[in-house]
Amino acid sequence: xxxQDAAQDAxxxxxxxxxADPLVGRCAVLLADANPAExxxxxxxxxxxxxxxxxxxxxxxxxxGSGATDDATVLARSEAIxxxxxxxxxxxxxxxxxxxxxxxxxxxxxxxxxxxxxGAVKRERRILFDGVPAEIHPYDVTVEAAPAAEAxxxxxxxxxxxxxxxxxxxxxxxxxxxxDERLTVALVVFDARRSCEVRLARQSxxxxxxxxxxxxxxxxxxxxxx
Amino acid sequence: MAGExxxxxxxxxxxxxxxxxxxxxxxxxEWSYVNDLADAWRARFDHVVEHRxxxxxxxxxxxxxxxxxxxxxxxxxxxxxxxxxxxxxxVVLIAMGERP
Numbered sequence: 315x316x317x318q319d320a321a322q323d324a325x326x327x328x329x330x331x332x333x334a335d336p337l338v339g340r341c342a343v344l345l346a347d348a349n350p351a352e353x354x355x356x357x358x359x360x361x362x363x364x365x366x367x368x369x370x371x372x373x374x375x376x377x378x379g380s381g382a383t384d385d386a387t388v389l390a391r392s393e394a395i396x397x398x399x400x401x402x403x404x405x406x407x408x409x410x411x412x413x414x415x416x417x418x419x420x421x422x423x424x425x426x427x428x429x430x431x432x433g434a435v436k437r438e439r440r441i442l443f444d445g446v447p448a449e450i451h452p453y454d455v456t457v458e459a460a461p462a463a464e465a466x467x468x469x470x471x472x473x474x475x476x477x478x479x480x481x482x483x484x485x486x487x488x489x490x491x492x493x494d495e496r497l498t499v500a501l502v503v504f505d506a507r508r509s510c511e512v513r514l515a516r517q518s519x520x521x522x523x524x525x526x527x528x529x530x531x532x533x534x535x536x537x538x539x540x
Numbered sequence: 541m542a543g544e545x546x547x548x549x550x551x552x553x554x555x556x557x558x559x560x561x562x563x564x565x566x567x568x569x570e571w572s573y574v575n576d577l578a579d580a581w582r583a584r585f586d587h588v589v590e591h592r593x594x595x596x597x598x599x600x601x602x603x604x605x606x607x608x609x610x611x612x613x614x615x616x617x618x619x620x621x622x623x624x625x626x627x628x629x630x631v632v633l634i635a636m637g638e639r640p
Contacts, residue, residue, distance in 0.1 A: 354630045354640070361623050363614040373607040375600035375635055471623055472577075473570070506640050508584065509626035512577045530640070 315463070315495045320438045320452035332412045333420070333437070341398045342420035344391060345532075351376050352395050353529050357504060359399035360414055370396055411470075414504075418468040419454045422502045422527075425535035426457055426464075434459040441465060441497070443489040449482055455502075457539075462496035464539065466527075469501060472509035480519035487523055498539060500525030507531070542602055546636060547593035549605050550585050553632045556609040557581070560628065563621040570622060577622075581629040588638055597636065604635035 320326060332338065345356055355374050364370070371378035377392040402413050419437065426435045438452045457464035465486055467479050483499040490497035503510050507528040514521060527535060557578065564574040608631045615621050630640040 350639075351634050354627070354634055358611075358627050358631050361620065361627055362611060363620075364611060369607055369611070372600075373604045373611070373631060373635065375598070375604050376637065379600040379604075381598070381600065381637075472626055473573070473622055505626055506630050508580055508640065509577060512580045513573065516573060516576070 315490050315493050315497065316442050317436070317456060317458050317463075318440045318442055318448075320440050326438065329412065329416070332409075333416045335413060335416070337398065337401055338413055338416045338420050341395075341402065341417050342424050344395050344398055345417075345421050346424045347391065348395060349388070350530055352392055353504070353532065355392070356395050356399045357529065359396060360402045360410065360417075362403055365400050365403050367396060367400060370400075414470045415468070418470055418502060418504045421504075421532070422455045422466055422468050422535060425532060426455065426466075428536040429538055430457050431459055441486050441490075443486075443493060446489050449486075451482065453482075453486075462498050462539065463490070464498045464500070466500050466502050469503045470505070472503055472505045472513040475501060475503065475510060475513045475517065477517060477519040480517055480521045480524060483524050484520040498525065499523070500527055502527045502532070502535070504529050504532075542599045544597055544602055545593060546595055546597045547589050549597045549602055549636070550589055550593070550632075552609065553605050553628075554582065554585060556612055557625075557628060560612045560615065560621050560624055563615065563618050564625055566618045567622060574622060574625060577625050581625070584629060584633065584640070588633070588636065601635045601637070605632050608632055608635070 345353055359370055375381060402410050423435050423437060434457050436456050436458055439456045440448050440452050442448055453465040454468040455466040467483060487497050487499045507530055510526055510528050561574055561578040565571050608628055612624050612628050615624060633640045
């Protein structure tokens with residue numbers, strides 16, 4: 315099993331520009347330290363129709379209302395997440411969709427870097443196995459370190475879970491096993507576990523050995539791999 | 541709506557949610573996913589009603605729910621409606637002090 319940078323094509327060049335957008339990095343930094351309600355706030359605002367800040371503050375009283383924490387650091391972070399999310403929402407529909415996808419990847423990478431050796435977390439990588447044709451689509455995020463490598467596919471919402479991605483992840487895990495290597499594979503979805511489980515229940519593609527990290531469990535990415 | 545119970549708040553939310561699901565159902569390939577998803581979240585709301593439906597809801601939770609209902613009422617794109625079939629319940633549950 316070996317890893318390789320994905321080939322550059324027109325799509326990847328455009329997407330690299332999205333990934334490099336400072337707004338993506340700013341959102342990811344904020345959301346890496348966010349609490350569950352703040353992450354749902356970001357999801358709602360970036361999916362939203364309205365870009366009126368007070369509308370969203372009123373919708374999240376546990377963050378901005380009388381019951382909110384009196385911890386100034388948390389309050390400032392909630393407000394920063396709101397403003398950054400509004401900046402994403404203010405983009406055109408196509409751009410914001412790309413930004414949201416890139417954000418989940420960047421957030422995943424940042425959380426994984428908290429427990430990985432420097433340089434081990436990589437983006438847009440292909441995984442090659444002897445005698446197996448390479449997948450066309452690269453893996454969004456990989457952790458390339460012994461004793462077990464990891465590969466993640468990142469989705470903004472539960473609806474992004476589909477047969478193709480489940481097959482790709484499970485195939486990679488199985489091919490690694492054929493080579494007596496360990497490859498942990500998982501989906502990272504910036505959506506509720508309940509919604510993801512509904513989506514997964516409808517899939518016949520193999521996913522029993524594929525991990526699922528959801529909006530509630532993102533912090534687990536920063537914990538030592540099992 | 542100030543002075544309501546959690547049951548009343550949830551009833552209003554579920555009425556709006558049903559309309560959102562109707563919009564999402566217009567994506568024919570996702571019809572059964574939309575219905576399974578809506579059923580799963582309705583079950584979560586039912587659980588809240590069972591445990592504290594008669595308790596008074598904080599005014600801020602009612603206001604938050606009004607805002608969330610207003611937000612989904614603006615949606616015209618059925619694909620975005622499907623996104624919100626997952627997001628809306630999370631927002632309302634958090635406003636009620638519940639975990640999604």
